[in-house]
Amino acid sequence: MLAKLPSRTAALTSVVLALGAASGTMASNGFSDDVVRIGVLTDMSGIYSDLSGEAAVEAVRMAVEDFGGEVHGVPIEVIYGDHRNRADTGASRAREWYDNDGVDMINDLSNSGVALAVAAVADERQRHAISNSASNIGLTNDYCSPYVTHYTYDAYSLAQGTGKTIVEDGGDTWFFLTVDFAFGIGLEQQVSDVVREAGGHVMGAARHPLDTTDFSSYALQAQASGAEIIGIASTGADAINAINALSEFGVSPSQRPAALLLWFDDIVSLGLDTAQGLLINNAFYWDADEGSREFSERFYERTGRMPNMAHAGNYSSTMHYLNAVEAAGTDDPDAVSEKMRELEINDFFATGGYIRPNGRMVHDQYLWEVKAPDESEYDYDFLRLVATISGEDAFQPLEDSTCHLLNGG
Template sequence: MPAKNAFTTIALSSAVLGIGGISSAVADDGYTDDVVRIGVLTDMSGIYSDLSGEAAVTAVEMAVEDFGGEVNGVPIEVIHGDHRNEADTGASRAREWYDSEGVDMINDLSNSGVALAVAAVADERERHAIVNSSSTVDLTNEYCSPYVTHYTYDAHSLAHGTGKSIVEDGGESWFFLTVDFAFGIGLEEQVSEVVRDAGGQVVGAARHPLDTSDFSSYALQAQASNAEIIGIASTGADAINAINALAEFGVTPDQQPAALLLWYDDIDSLGLETAQELLLTNAFYWDADEDTREFSERFYERTDRMPNMAHAGNYSSTMHYLKAIEEAGSDDSAAVSEAMREMKINDFFASDGYIRPNGRMVHDQYLWKVKSPDASEYDYDYLELVTTIPGEEAFQPLEESTCHLLDDE
């Protein structure tokens, strides 16, 4: 991928980025500052940069290009920035983008702490944020907003995919290796609830800092717990390091690691020899059908890698946002929110997807099993489908949401 400047402009226009004090008032033609500007706020340099990062920017750029580079004659521009996995940094960048640089929507938002911080700013500034790379269900509960959409997956869908399936298959006692921030803690809590509701038990947990390289002590704690299932409530490099440590220290034959958020990229890093037979819930797989393959092959040409579910979600959600602007005839936040919630989502990512009043995009999830090396027939042939989880079953029931927007429903 060619190197990018601090600001990446997709539409050909004479608009100048970075001019302080851009007004948020809607102009006579229905558009603020005569441009629709999208900011991709992601991890460009840290633990999640491989899962998100520049590839997330590319996915949004592809959506803008495929849309035609303009909406209702107004140019579309994309900028990007690094939140450094710090909530304060993410919130500060969001304020700067909304207030001074005319950003209408922020996308991606890897890291749950960052996503929650940006969601609060988006609600305050009445600008859009779409979360594709974070799992916390607080985004559609305490931190819900008319302007915040949680699009690709969340901790509830993971827990009721991988977690529930393992319990139903006999894995009744669990010990967790959990990354110690909002994402991991939320995932541990969600799966623990599923385990207990199914009659199982949680015998303990070990929480580790983000970006841990030495998992030896945590692996030994998991081994000593004698739990049947070792739930890995982390992702990215942390999940890879945890799985490798469990393999190195030789957990007993009666203990099975279960990765609760294993990305396609993680399987590539681990290799099929190590990852085979692991179950994972994912919203997207590049080789699922003809439509996913068409998008994925174009993405591969740009990035030299196959897309994961967040990349696909970034593309799909950007297209949906732009279609909503087209339908509303304006980039006015309230009008676009209404259109986003009224329009169904039908593309390679979702079939009859829709956005609930609390901001949760509902669509099918899929339980996959990692293939053995012998079963893989060609490059990147890693997964086989176990079952489809209907969206209404995968995500938190709307009646259980504590979102304040539901009070008048």
């Protein structure tokens, strides 16, 4: 039996492409401009558009509709924009939205460079920003703010959930296929540190340029290393091409690939014949339980695709923000921040989730194995749960954070 929708009457979200200048002053009812306005700043046309993009906007719309379309009698509006994977474009759009268009909260923020740039603007303007699609842990460290929340996952949780969990399960020796720029190198180094701390060994790495199409030599290096685990320190097309090469050239029966940042959409693209046996760390799987299935089936009806963890995070974080606004009785950013950190998060995405003082939303993470084709019983029946990593273990300990807010700053 599917979970019931909230009892309040659903209303269509008002989707606005361009808005006139807004004063940003607080109305007598405690709501600036007599509207709660959410901006989805995402990649609508670039390399992350399939992982985020229009589907991210739709997830936020769904949350607003399920909430009822208004809060304390004030309408909720959703607008969206394309950051084009440029930090300066993202920062400029955020300033425009906050200063002129009355946006109260910006969501999604695919691309770590964009997310960090918008976080800085959110702190300056004292408006909310929530990242669901970026991995950089700077959002809860040097770029932390009372107004910035890192919600779905981050690089630290990827390292812990993949590296530590696999070593504890017997995957002691590692070799990396790494995209040769800051993201991939940083991910490789972070997972390598976790592997060594857990008692494992790193036997080497093969680094490849961004947008590599021929992975044959890199796959052969991984095979020749004899490592039990082939860690794929890339994402998007590079990760897909690397996995295809490992499948084509073969690895020994004692070797298994582990993708450090792979999305459910990528499994769909690869197919089970190629992806079977792959280990991935994801914060959400559409078929995990009744609640995730209910949301995902509705999402599929609207978009023609199953949601990934960022889509689920966009919905959940929007709902949490609106719950905080409702509890505060205002969209005043400081009052809402306080309520966001007070209220526990219990929905299809997280059970017992909460936001730390540095803005990190703490919730369980999961290690999954991709099923073989003959194990899949219905459409998109792709993953088997290997391990659950508690939120306290998955995310950076608070005492290790460099966030100035933790020292009263």
